[in-house]
Amino acid sequence: MDYENGKIEVFFGPTGHNAPDDLEQVIVDFIDSAEESLNIAVQELENPNIAAAIDRASRRYKTSKPKRRISVRIVVEADYLRESSPIPIPDPD
Numbered sequence: 001m002d003y004e005n006g007k008i009e010v011f012f013g014p015t016g017h018n019a020p021d022d023l024e025q026v027i028v029d030f031i032d033s034a035e036e037s038l039n040i041a042v043q044e045l046e047n048p049n050i051a052a053a054i055d056r057a058s059r060r061y062k063t064s065k066p067k068r069r070i071s072v073r074i075v076v077e078a079d080y081l082r083e084s085s086p087i088p089i090p091d092p093d
Contacts (some may be wrong), residue, residue, distance in 0.1 A: 028053045035063045037071040045076055 013023030024047060031038060031053035038057050045051060058072040 024049055031057050034060070034070055034072075037073075039073050041075040043077045045074070 011021040011023055011026050013021040013026070015022050027050055031050070034057050038054070040054065045054075054072060054074070057070055060070050062068050062070055
C-alpha cells in the first residue's frame with residue numbers, strides 16, 4: 001500500500017469462499033516486502049505461512065544504513081486462548 005501517494009489497495013478473500021483474492025498470499029507478499037519496519041496488530045496468528053513470513057522479516061536486514069535488522073513488533077489478542085480449567089497433561093505411557 002502506498003499511503004504517501006494516496007494509493008490504497010483493497011483485497012477480498014479468501015478464495016476458498018469464492019472471493020477473488022488469495023488474502024494469505026497478499027499478506028505474505030506484503031510482509032516479505034518490508035524494508036525498514038513491520039508493525040502488526042491482529043486478533044490471532046494461526047496461519048503458518050504468515051508466521052513464517054514474519055519470522056523471515058525479523059531476520060532480514062534494513063535497506064538503509066547502518067546495517068541493522070528490520071524492526072518487527074506484534075500485538076496479539078490472546079484471551080481466546082485461555083482455558084477455564086487447566087488442560088490435562090497426557091500420560092506418557
